[in-house]
Amino acid sequence: MSEIARGLEGVVFTESDLSYIDGQQGKLYYLGIPIEELAEKSSYEEVAFLLLHRRLPTRDELSAFEEKLKARRGLRVEKVASFVDYPRDVHPMAALRTAISELGLFDPKEEDLDPENLYETGVALIAKFPTVVAALKRVREGKLPLEPRDDLSHAANFYYMLNGEVPSPEQERVLDVALILHADHGMNASTFTALVIHATASDLYSSIVGAIGALKGPRHGGANEAVLKMIQGIGDAAKVPEWFRERLEKKERIMGMGHRVYKAYDPRARILKRYAEKVATAHGRSREYEILEAIEREAERQLAPKGIYPNVDFYSGVVYSDLGIPPEFFTPIFAVARIAGWVGHILEYTEKDNRLIRPRAKYTGELDLPYVPIEQR
């Protein structure tokens, strides 16, 4: 049998046009378009269209897609009511996982794997994820969930449902950019999980629920929340050098640093850093920002030679905090963005490949051993 690729590192199992990561140069493209261009000029709705259709929309197509999303934002009342019964102290990613699974229970076409139904269900999930996450947040706060508003963009409506007020144009833009940056990222762990489930010919909800479970982990999407906890634990930028040394001595990881594919600065982190810096200077969140900068300085000396740099999760938390989002909701925000990538990859895999994904493990046990009766063991 061939060499073991631990953690499937370097294994290529399918083709995809959706996103390309140049890990050596620190570049990311969606459908060949540099992420910097999309972050500056596009919207989340347009990026979602791009990932689902594998091309940019015309003006009419984009308007129609935006309307389609708006029309699907709402949740059935009884669905929202069930959120009230979720324990308040569970992680919101666990609640999101359950909520999306519940959506599947109430979809009579859950088992319909026809590509057209997959597309329609995928669009509905992209539209509903913000409503679900915002409702979960408000219920945890003892408040009533807010109905989505169809006079607002995807990002502005999400902000409104989370915070109960319409965002300023700057706040809307920051959230829109954050959603664009997180929308897709090659064959990452949650996307792969979604494809593994989809390739068994299971339903779309199961694939997405699996993806949420993978994203929840702190080695993947959960790192953004871990970064904020790390900053809070340090408390002061002056303590960073000592803290950093101790952490490395204990062989503990610096959260928000390092990546399986990037061996250079993550371009998404570079964009988010600019926003984090803006927020830090404008709204006096400089303590958190200063701590991150101090960590980055230490990492530049001690980790960069090993190809370890800040990733997307390093600066996102500071930005989200400024948008009034509590740390435990950072990873659900990631999911609200990544649902477009998950659905896009599922549609693409269905069209191009659609083969069961089934790797093997190298068997290291023995063979032909006698079965020892239990009383003789």
Ligand SMILES: CC(C)(COP(=O)(O)OP(=O)(O)OC[C@H]1O[C@@H](n2cnc3c(N)ncnc32)[C@H](O)[C@@H]1OP(=O)(O)O)[C@@H](O)C(=O)NCCC(=O)NCCS
């Ligand atoms: C993302 C991550 C899981 C990738 O891991 P990976 O590709 O499996 O890399 P490995 O675990 O093989 O690590 C390779 C080396 O880099 C070191 N390393 C990787 N990430 C590190 C980090 N964040 N801090 C300190 N050292 C790190 C490892 O200790 C290892 O060192 P060694 O070779 O001396 O033992 C890893 O970088 C990590 O845990 N980062 C922190 C969590 C995070 O921010 N995740 C979000 C990713 S977007």
